[in-house]
Amino acid sequence: MKTILLAAMLVAVFSFAGCHSAPAKHYPIQGEVISVDAPRKILTVKHGDIPGLMPAMTMSYAVAEEKEIQLLKPGDKIDAVLVVSDNVGRLEKIVLHPRTGNSGGDAMPSKTN
Numbered sequence: 001m002k003t004i005l006l007a008a009m010l011v012a013v014f015s016f017a018g019c020h021s022a023p024a025k026h027y028p029i030q031g032e033v034i035s036v037d038a039p040r041k042i043l044t045v046k047h048g049d050i051p052g053l054m055p056a057m058t059m060s061y062a063v064a065e066e067k068e069i070q071l072l073k074p075g076d077k078i079d080a081v082l083v084v085s086d087n088v089g090r091l092e093k094i095v096l097h098p099r100t101g102n103s104g105g106d107a108m109p110s111k112t113n
Contacts (some may be wrong), residue, residue, distance in 0.1 A: 024085035033076040041066045062090040
């Protein structure tokens with residue numbers, strides 16, 4: 001009898017907890033695209049520290065809108081917002097950094113006199 005009562009209490013507590021989800025938190029991130037799975041809306045990103053959430057790491061994230069990742073490819077640098085609610089995260093507002101130079105290098109042209 002005590003087991004049934006305890007089980008009923010646990011179900012009630014978890015049901016009540018599920019009704020009151022915490023508000024979503026938003027974290028700006030910057031990172032490098034490692035892989036893109038557009039059909040599944042998954043983006044793997046190597047990012048820096050996210051203060052108040054996690055250290056720098058490489059992680060796969062769900063993407064809110066598939067159209068935001070259709071043109072991305074490995075090596076692209078991005079800014080995005082990581083939205084976390086109920087311990088589930090997704091990327092939104094993904095912005096691709098513009099590429100600089102046509103060789104990918106940072107070399108400045110040399111001057112000749």
